[in-house]
Amino acid sequence: MLRLCCILSVLWVAAAHSLPPDKVSAFHIIKTRSIDLNNAHGLAMETRLEKSVKPTGYRLELEPYLEDGLFKGHVSINVTWLEDTDEISVHCAHEIEITNTEVKATFPNTKEIQKVSVKRVSMDIKKPIVTLRLEKSIPKGSEGHLVFGFNGTMETENTEAFFKTTYMEQETERIVAATQLRPNNARRMFPCFDEPGYKTPFQLSVVRPRNMIALSNVPVARTEEITGEPNAVWDHFEMTPPMSTFTLGLVIAELNQLADSKQLQNEKEDSSIELRVWGRPEYHQALEGVNEKLFTVFKEIANFWRVSLPLKRLDIVALPNYQGVKPADNWGLIVFKESDLASKGYLQLAQELSYQWLGAFTTPAWWSDAHLNKALVGYLAAETAFKINNGSEMEGKWPMTVLYSLYYEFSKRYPHSRITGMKQETASTKIELLFRMFNYTFGGDTFREGLREFIKERKFKTFTGDHVWNALTAAAIKDNKIPKDLDVRTIANSWIEKDRLPLITVKRNYKSKSAHVTQKVYLRERPHDVPDAAKMSWWAPLVIAREDALDFNKGTTTIWMKNQKELEINDLPGEEHFIIVNPEEIAPFPVNYDDENWRLLANYLQTNNRLRIPELTRAKLLHDAWNLAYAGDLAFATAFNMTLFLREERHHLVWDPVFTMIDHIGKHICECMHEKFQAYVRTLLTPLYEELIKDEREDEENWRKNLRGHTKTFLCQAGYAPCIKEAQEQFSKWMQAKNPDEGNPIANQYICPVFKYGSKKEWEFGLQRVINFPPSRKQSERTYLLKTLAGCPVDVYKINRLLNLSVLEGNGNFTETDLFLIFSMVSGSPHGHTTLFHFLNNNWNDLKEKFQSKTNLWDNLITSATSQFTTQAGLELVSNLYVAHQGEFGSAEHIIEKSMRNIREEAKWSDANLPVIDKWLDWYLSVYNVNDKVAKN
Structure with a gap:
């Protein structure tokens, strides 16, 4: 609910406020601090304002009360009228309390500033929009300014909008205040035109405690004492370049600069930018080397664009207790989690620095273009990281990691499974790969020149995909990289408009x-x-x-x-x-x-x-x-x-x-060739693994550790004898413990090989640990143990023993959640889902009665027991079950029918491929003289 406090309006009728925003001096501190606001969330990103006026400049003054988590503010917005209107709408979150409004305008062909009375101020109930209804219509071409006084509450539950957080330092709680206004959170801090297309200069003034610093997009122009307030001062920042509201940034905290600034000179444009890193003094040691890394990455990206940022300074902040999923990439002020900035890699820093050009200098025209912005930044950041450290941060896997996931997703019958977030992510990834494609096919020089021309043409403006594609087309045609009748937009759209490859x-x-x-x-x-x-x-x-x-x-x-x-x-x-x-x-x-x-x-x-x-x-x-x-x-x-x-x-x-x-x-593959396939896997992986374990070192590369780990895991699953022996030796320590239920003394990696290839006695020991699991221990440990008990064995006895105990006998130590887990894990292997099917078939009446009122469990059992078959023999098993009990499946009727349809399709594949695989495995094992048997206890 919007509350207009008319009493406070007298505070804004000072003569100074008849001036345009860029001439208004900072307002005085208001002592009253009682604010009652609604913390409404769920902003409508699609909300567009009526284009009756456009902003041309902001004068924003903020007075935060850090202890209370409150703030007061005043904003004057220079505007130009685009049409005759007696209404003006701006974005303003419901939790912002507007205390005062004022409208002044200079009509066309006059020089006199006229005050226009505001007849009514109304807040849209559903949308974060405030509308001013004026006493008279203001003609098109008029210029003037809007004035809002407002109160707000700082965010404390998350680090979004204008937020406050705390951290402990030397047993003292310290306060941090900062902003994260992306994508449309500026409206949660002050009334504004909160759309990316409105790029205007800002002049920010803020009250800060003397013992803290205030950082924003540009340097402080002057600091002003506050009469009667010895512990606080006003910081008045310089005017920013034209920018979107979401790139406005502010940090108020007890931070120190890390070492000296780095100065990067652009002799061609006779400009320079100062690079600074900030953090709490106690964290500086962890940030060692960040200055040099920042300079290296920034220089590389600046050299790519060859268009200087219109900034005197770029501040990088390691902010205590910042919880954002990604850094707050304000223009000229990037806020990182402390751990992110202290990390050794270059990729994330390259991404955030790239946003200074692509996202702030030029900005997507609307949110629908944001995925293209992200894609280009992602590609350029990966290229930059590769160039600086040869891709060691990503272990050389880019673009394989993103490309292979696209191959799997887009080759499904139903990509994304209706998950919108995944769809947006894959769309961005696909465009990122298109930029890589154009870089290769046009050549690096042509690709770079096209993007440089794009940024020159769109600086201080917004862009759409067409602006990027047209710039690349012009560069490619100029360098004879594509025929003149071909354009990049057509090529790109043929990929972007399909969720396929x-x-x-x-x-x-x-x-x-x-x-x-x-x-x-x-x-x-x-x-x-x-x-x-x-x-x-x-x-x-x-x-x-x-x-x-x-x-x-x-x-x-x-x-x-x-x-x-x-x-x-x-x-x-x-x-x-x-x-x-x-x-x-x-x-x-x-x-x-x-x-x-x-x-x-x-x-x-x-x-x-x-x-x-x-x-x-x-x-x-x-x-x-x-x-x-x-x-x-x-x-x-x-x-x-x-x-x-x-x-x-x-x-x-x-x-x-x-x-x-x-x-x-x-x-x-079917059970009949399972052991042959495992023998093939052992023969394939053993030479690699034996070489990897020869020179194992503490300081070795991550890729080597990961490769050794994957190789060992798959070898153990395939019955590699040394792995089974090692696992059983370790497992015996647990079996010999005086109080085995007090805790698991061995690493998890040893459990599955023992349950799969070990003795019944070892598996039974694990089963008893689940049954006797103390409630005082972490339940996640029990869950892991149960998953391995159910999912690892290939021995029919072990699987049946668990199913009989947990399902038929109704052992009280197994919950319904456990049963879901058991069904899911057992069905993960050919031996397991076949055994589960026979368990269902042989105990149909008992199971039907047991689960008649538990449809979720019944449906899950039918799914797990019938859906994993892939052969004609499996289809016959499921079809016979369906015929024998037709009409008895209840809620699972559609499940078994779907299973039969899918198995019928998979059986065609199996009929065509399993004989080929079987024949090839026979040939392979004979050529390499491999025994396909695993010694089992």
């Missing part, structure tokens, strides 16, 4: 040295019955690396697939040489080939020359082959042949996709 298939004609290239929607999940899939096509660049001229530094765009379903490529090498299309993942699409080209690639990778193919491309070939086989587009024998070189491969990037595929295929 293409699969490019290259079928070579070795006699004519040509290839037939086609594109279709890449689908991994079955069935491939996606609506409109046949209509989809992309503008895709085809870059080709060829064995007879193998130089990955000189890959050039051979041709663009201009929204074409197919085309012919000529002048390819002869039949003895392979080709690689889309090397280095230049564009986000997998590539399939004819069998002969795959054979040439597999053979080459098994030679000593394989290192001539960069690790990212080796990983791509492996990743594409396995996923295409999984999708049904490639024979599994071909995909498995592509793994033969891994016995000699040691680069972690190449191994990165292997573990995912071992997991996927391991879950999909």
